[in-house]
Amino acid sequence: MGLMQLFKQLAGDDWGVHPDDRKRPAADRPVRTMPLPARLYLPLQQHLGSPARPVVLVGQTVLKGELIAEAQGAVSAPIHAPTSGTIVAVSEVTAPHPSGLTLPAIILEADGRDQWCELDGCADPFALAPAEIGRRVAAAGVVGLGGAAFPSAVKLSGAARSQVTTLVINGGECEPYLSCDDRLMRDAAAAIVDGIRIMRHACGARLALVGIEDNKPEAIAAMQAAAAGQADIEVRPVPARYPMGSEKQLIQVLTGKEVPADGRAFDIGILVHNVGTALAVRAAIREGKPLISRLLTVNGNCVADPGNVEVRIGTLAEDVLAFAGGLKGDGLGLARRIVGGPMMGMQIPHWRVPVVKGSSGILALDAAEVASREPDPCIRCGSCVKACPVGLLPLEMSARIRNQAYADAVDIGLKDCIACGCCAYVCPSKIPLVQYFVHAKGELAAQERGKLRNEATRKLALQRQERLDREAREKAEAAARRKAEREAAAAAKAAAAAQTVEAGT
């Protein structure tokens, strides 16, 4: 391996980084199921796309699994009640986002009975038409559980339309600390394989490739055993290297194909889904269960009792942490709160943030793990260039962004950045490169909005001008008409007067 590594480095194929994965011991401990919290906070937007629209009223009682917000628009996902209880409010909750801003959310008070609504399972999913599977997956509110939370049904039906040939199942889980996918593959390999078969049926792919990083030997063994009889499901170990779990990188390693920039995996006949999503699809089809809970990793040096926990969607991170033994030393050494992994996760301002469908972990890191320190100036060492899995020049982009030359940064590839964080991870000057890129993307989006606004303004100004012209014209016409009428009247009067004069004579 060492020699191979050296060769790859010489050949320049050395993208990515090899962070200390810190997955164990949390990954080796059995999964615990968290008891029902008193209240659940369900943001209306837990997925990419347009937010869901509430279909319940305050005070209404709902059963577990009942639809409480429906999808609206082409890319969206519905939300279901994770337990039975009463809707107490439709208000706001802090989003799992560094800004600390709030999101509209439905707040549900559990009644403790945890009573399911009627479920519509299907014993033989392979008898269903692919479109019907897509419909059911959509109705169950399944989204990508790897973190991006893209509605799965949209991907499945899109893939079926563009005739994909390969289904790639992402078991990479390259983020350090996180082990929920690892745990799922170890504990529920058979169910995952079943889910993969259902998805393969739904999208029409011939082959399913399961890529698992080679730092998870137990998961690889379990999956290989479960997929043993299936000729068209192949479990392949891939080298542990961050960001192996990124869609384009995993596709490249597994199939050797490259997704075109500005394109999607469909375009080269590939559909990618996470292992957790496979499991959720299976539950949605076989048992008719909507997505109301997920497995997530609670980890970090500050957590007293780290491990993987099965949590209802909408549970506050605060409650999850309390279940995992709380923070060591009452959170005295806590340096950063994170939802997701340490490489791409979101910093959150406080723990009163709900678990959403895409939350794969809750991390409480101490100062040594965060290792934050004031940045030094860039010394152009080029580490970031070597680490970038996309082939960008992070140092050049950040220098341009520092000088607010956003358009120049776009010219050298800002839009291709996947914000994986490799550059900032290796930077000896500790420059927060990703923050520069996120900032620039935000600024560019704002500029784009400004441009749209300018266009709308121009249109409105034009309309106003037309209106003013029209009004002026109408006024002129009316005046002309009145004048004509007046003149006609005067003429008539004169004529009449003439007649009377004539008559008088």
Place this chain on the structure above:
Amino acid sequence: MSEILLLLLSTALVNNVVLIKFLGLCPVMGVSKSVDSAFGMGLATTFVLVLASAASWMLDNWLLQPLGLGYLRILCFILVIASVVQFTEMFIKKSSPGLYQSLGIYLPLITTNCAVLGVALLNVQQQYSLFKSLLYGFGSALGFTLVLLIFAGLRERVALARVPAAFAGAPVAFITISLLALAFMGFSGLNV
């Protein structure tokens, strides 16, 4: 063949117009903020330089010298150069308004670019043949464009650097080009 190459190399590198002879510094300082406009300026100057070398040689050898009007040389050369520049300006304005905009005042100022007049006069002084004059003009233009390009690249880098306020802008540009001239001294005494 080797003589041609040598003349080109020596005019472009060893006796570089900008860094060694210090001719034509005005556009070098003025149009070196971006590589793209520097390239455009380099092309425009190359065009003017080569054309002006040829035209002035013909003028000198076929008109001024036979008529014994050597004292009108500078006047006539400037007339020719100004016309060529005027023509170039019209052409660029028509074909590339963006480049025209970014070159700004420096485009008509090629007229007073002493490199152009200097090369034309040096051609006469050294009694080069028409072909050699062309080569000399082209070599000088090559050196000019090379320095302009390198310098523009450096300035683009420096523009992104955290230059102290006291040195920002022209001062650091002068220091950069002085260091570049220092580097070009390595070519001094170069002979094959």
Place this chain on the structure above:
Amino acid sequence: MTPLAITTPPVASPHAHGGNSVGRTMFRVQLALLPATLYGFWLYGWPSFFLWLLCILSCVGSEALALKLTGSPRIRATLLDGSAALTGWLLAMTLPPWAPWWVAVLGGCIAIVIGKQVFGGVGQNVFNPAMVARVALLVSFPLPLTLWVLPLPMATLPAPDFVAGLRIFLGSLPVPDAITGATLLGHAKTELARGLDLGQALAAAPATSWLGLRPGSFGESAALLILCGGLYLLLTRVITWQAPLGVLAGVAIPAAIGHALDPGRFLGAEAQLLSGALLLGAFFIATDYVTSPNTATGQLIFGLGIGFLTWVIRSFGGYPEGMAFAVLLMNALTPVIDRFVKPRILGRDRRGKPLDQPEKA
């Protein structure tokens, strides 16, 4: 529910770091320079030690002064990262070992103030500061910069003691003629100028270069030790192989061809590689992060350029040694190289156009 106040400003991911730092990198480079430096002290005695010390002090002092004048809030942190000291160290390595004190002071000032701080400090400069100082000194003061002493173990005179060394360094004691000599390259140049054939002039030159037993700059001492330092940097991944290999190949290939064509006119590849600042330059100067291209291919081109220009200046130019000039010239070309040599972006071709989408069957 009321959102709690945010105490810290929002930060973006990643929330982990690999642990590399500027200070660590600089320390490793200095560690790699150490064996050759210590050996140099043994070869050239006390004056060389004073030169080395004063070069570093001058650089660090200039850096502190410049930071103070520009009102930098992080003077201590910047000085402690070791970049100024490294510049001074490298400058000392390229100077004649018995150069007088004012050369060190002036060199340090030029390197740090004109070469680096004017551009904004560490990471902002476009030319290698040590090479800027070296060239500026050579052009301005050719005499003290070409006064080479014989390594003391080879010299007929005994080594100067501490006091004599200090007096030589301060210029109150002249350098005895008996121990001065010419470098191999300088010798070759003068012999050529006298119309002599190189084959006779330098019969058995390179053999001694491996051990540094010939006149030269302080840091040119033992090729072997410089090479070891370079290999250490390669193994610890502080530097990559592209730039050094480029430099070595850029010199060796034309030298070998020239030597094969006309041995009387051109030095052979081995003599070229082992003499002058070539190895030092290949491993320690051409690999300078700040002033070399970002990409592996760019660094290879950069190295080849330095090597080739060095060979051209050595073989045809007015100066016997061209390393410093070549480095500055290629430093100047670095932005141009960076502009044209970029890594290929995933999913795009080399020109940045998205890859073609395959036709669907």
Place this chain on the structure above:
Amino acid sequence: MLAAVLSLTLLGAVLGVVLGIASKFLSVEGNPVVDELIAMMPGSNCGQCGFPGCSGAAAAIVDGSAPPTCCPPGGKALASAIAARLGLSVDLSGLADDGPKIALVAEELCIGCCRCSKVCPTDAIIGAAKQVHNVFREACTGCASCVEKCPTEALSMKPLPVTLQHWVMPRPLAA
């Protein structure tokens, strides 16, 4: 003497004729850059730049008498687009851009005089005479022309609330 005068005259005449012909063939109508800029500007002719309208501002920016940042409704987006088009470097920090603002009517102060709706360049203020006016959020460009027309100071500019979709990650503090 005569030769000198003649040859110079001849030279001048020949070159003049050549240039004259060239100018016929290479003439450019108007300034295409100005037209491009006019197309980029908001076009509401709100007059905040101090020029009679957007076309006046565009011409002034091209000839350099006005900075690319002179258009407040265009904001940073427009300024950087113009700067990119003209190849200028622009200092965006000088642009007071603390997020988009829109006009807001204080209902208790509005007397329904209709003065504001007359000046609004985008017809964003609705309301008939003697009725409380209202600002149509989507149409308001934040040009603030209405604010000074209001006799009762019922109109004011309020920043739009930041939402998750509009939030921008702050720039890292410079090292």
